[in-house]
Amino acid sequence: MAKQIKIGVVGCGYWGPNLVRNFRSLPDCNLKMICDLNEQRLAHLKPLYPEVQGTTDYAHLLNGAGLDAVVIATAVNTHYPMAKASLMAGKHTLIEKPMACSSAECQDLIAIAQKKGLVLMTGHTFLYSPAVRKIKEIVDHGDIGEIRYISARRLNLGLFQKDINVAWDLAPHDISIVLNIMGEQPETINCRGSAHINSTVEDVTTMCLSFPNQRSAIIHSSWLDPRKVREMTIVGSKRMIVYDDVAPLEKIRVYDARVERPPHYDTFAEFHFAYHYGDVYAPYVKQEEPLKTECQHFLDCIRNGATPLTDGNQGLEMVRILEASSESLKRGGSPVELASRLNGEKSVRPFPGRPARLAVPKMVASGVGGQKFSPPADPKLRIKIQVNGRQGNGQQTNGHQADAR
Numbered sequence: 265m266a267k268q269i270k271i272g273v274v275g276c277g278y279w280g281p282n283l284v285r286n287f288r289s290l291p292d293c294n295l296k297m298i299c300d301l302n303e304q305r306l307a308h309l310k311p312l313y314p315e316v317q318g319t320t321d322y323a324h325l326l327n328g329a330g331l332d333a334v335v336i337a338t339a340v341n342t343h344y345p346m347a348k349a350s351l352m353a354g355k356h357t358l359i360e361k362p363m364a365c366s367s368a369e370c371q372d373l374i375a376i377a378q379k380k381g382l383v384l385m386t387g388h389t390f391l392y393s394p395a396v397r398k399i400k401e402i403v404d405h406g407d408i409g410e411i412r413y414i415s416a417r418r419l420n421l422g423l424f425q426k427d428i429n430v431a432w433d434l435a436p437h438d439i440s441i442v443l444n445i446m447g448e449q450p451e452t453i454n455c456r457g458s459a460h461i462n463s464t465v466e467d468v469t470t471m472c473l474s475f476p477n478q479r480s481a482i483i484h485s486s487w488l489d490p491r492k493v494r495e496m497t498i499v500g501s502k503r504m505i506v507y508d509d510v511a512p513l514e515k516i517r518v519y520d521a522r523v524e525r526p527p528h529y530d531t532f533a534e535f536h537f538a539y540h541y542g543d544v545y546a547p548y549v550k551q552e553e554p555l556k557t558e559c560q561h562f563l564d565c566i567r568n569g570a571t572p573l574t575d576g577n578q579g580l581e582m583v584r585i586l587e588a589s590s591e592s593l594k595r596g597g598s599p600v601e602l603a604s605r606l607n608g609e610k611s612v613r614p615f616p617g618r619p620a621r622l623a624v625p626k627m628v629a630s631g632v633g634g635q636k637f638s639p640p641a642d643p644k645l646r647i648k649i650q651v652n653g654r655q656g657n658g659q660q661t662n663g664h665q666a667d668a669r
């Protein structure tokens with residue numbers, strides 16, 4: 265067996281324990297050390313992983329454990345200083361989403377990783393989800409035709425964050441999926457929102473990403489909704505996909521439905537023929553925890569010297585969009601062009617109260633990829649459907665997967 269990769273995880277609050285559980289389960293990984301400023305969090309995890317060392321001192325994790333790689337799951341405003349220290353110490357580094365608080369910080373991390381020949385990866389977990397990979401396959405195969413628009417809703421009574429608004433917290437999941445499906449960057453971003461609970465942090469936002477050829481994506485994010493909703497609709501010229509990540513089974517449904525404008529019509533009945541209603545089918549989606557695939561991918565990239573699917577550049581693209589959304593929020597929702605930022609516009613930290621501390625490559629990991637999707641030719645073979653706790657221990661919470669908030 266190949267030498268195990270020695271890993272340390274910093275941040276053992278809500279999400280870190282899920283990373284700890286997954287790295288701990290992978291045979292080619294030796295999870296050596298976990299770190300959190302909060303001793304209670306370390307004490308909570310100790311009985312679950314007695315062989316893993318715990319420390320409150322990040323410098324000790326970086327220098328005292330002989331690690332190959334570091335995984336950062338702390339608050340967003342600490343990502344940059346911690347990741348910089350990790351890269352400077354010569355460690356491959358996986359940073360949770362969003363990668364940093366500004367595009368300048370992301371660029372700096374990318375440059376350091378490049379200079380030192382280290383893997384830099386961001387935790388855009390949904391790109392490792394079998395459901396999202398299936399959707400990508402269906403879209404790339406041309407089954408739904410040209411994408412017209414995507415709408416996404418990610419709502420619940422949320423885990424309120426102090427340092428970032430709901431767009432920076434929840435929308436990265438939807439943005440990463442949208443960019444993956446659209447296969448290109450948006451031209452402009454509009455974002456509107458309101459702050460109901462903490463007057464300086466928006467808890468409800470609606471973001472619109474406008475793409476070339478009149479394509480768009482609307483992303484609604486809220487910490488103030490009674491129901492947990494994780495839903496995305498992809499409207500194509502031939503078919504439409506509805507992705508419900510909360511559904512235990514049949515997370516994806518493909519609707520053979522479309523509207524075709526008839527060239528001429530004299531009556532309302534004739535106009536109605538323009539609506540096409542066909543079958544609805546639910547393609548098979550493998551049950552596999554996305555975070556486990558993500559963790560394995562990080563190890564594979566370290567071992568093979570490969571570029572991760574969600575590398576530093578993807579982290580940067582995401583942060584550029586989030587920065588533009590914050591700017592648009594400030595301007596009352598007016599459009600902010602992304603191109604101007606790509607052309608060297610100075611990036612500013614969008615949350616000024618805080619101290620200034622401390623293009624998609626092909627995936628190489630095993631277990632990622634798969635058969636091309638095409639709906640069964642025989643309609644009878646399709647699965648038809650009638651048309652008409654704040655901090656965890658990282659144990660699985662949502663059937664087969666960690667509960668990405």
Ligand SMILES: NC(=O)c1ccc[n+]([C@@H]2O[C@H](COP(=O)([O-])OP(=O)(O)OC[C@H]3O[C@@H](n4cnc5c(N)ncnc54)[C@H](O)[C@@H]3O)[C@@H](O)[C@H]2O)c1
Pocket residue numbers: 274275276277278279280299300301302305320322336337338339340342360361362387388389433655667668669
């Ligand atoms: N990929 C996903 O699906 C997903 C889901 C949830 C959260 N996240 C991301 O994970 C990150 C952490 O989120 P969370 O909800 O777990 O936050 P959290 O506040 O619950 O936990 C953060 C932990 O980091 C510790 N910490 C902070 N500074 C530290 C330092 N200097 N040294 C050591 N420990 C330190 C805190 O004590 C806390 O326990 C965020 O970036 C968030 O966006 C990702």
